[in-house]
Amino acid sequence: MSSSTAMRSARGIVPLSGSRRGLLIQTGLLVAVVLRGWCFWSNAQANMAARGLQFGFGFLDLSAGIPIGEYMIAYTPADTYRRALTLGLLNTLRVAIVGIALCTMFGILLGLARLSTNPRLCCLVSGYVEVIRNTPLVLQLVFWHAVLLQLPSVRQALKPLPGVFLSQRGLNIPGLMADTALLVFLLAAFIAAIGW
Secondary structure: OHHHHHHHHHOOOOOOHHHHHHHHHHHHHHHHHHHHHHHHHHHHHHHHOOOOOOOOOOHHOOOOOOOOHHHHHHHOOEEEEEEOOOOHHHHHHHHHHHHHHHHHHHHHHHHHHOOOOHHHHHHHHHHHHHHHHHOOOOHHHHHHHHHHHHHHOHHHHHEOOOOOOEOOOEEEOOOOOOOOOHHHHHHHEEEEHHOO
């Protein structure tokens, strides 16, 4: 036992090992976070009660009054917030799944093109990848927003191809209607591709 440890013990200070000291610090921080959270919670409840606001999820059953343009399930602005949030979640999932699939295919194609023995294609794709990867996403969003604002309005939309319209609202292309004729055609094309 060293002289400094003996002096601390003589004064009544018990030395803590490294693991005990760490545990004590973590416990103190946990208590401080819990107390701070309790202060915020009680403050929010007091302020909401003073303003006559209810705290909870009762608003989910009220009429939303929000028009939503694209929907996968039946929806009107008179529906509840719960239905509007469900619709928002479904729209988010749809966009995410389509985006992940397209970006995966696009990334694989660019990766294969970058490994190409054609020097022009390899340099072109390498330049594209380096520019996109080294540009912050916020800057890309601002750039594309500025480009989109320079496009004509819907009434004067550009028509690069028949049935394709480019305007401030974006690119509109004809969609396929999923009916029996399309399904029969796809099945026949698949069978023909296998038999080829």
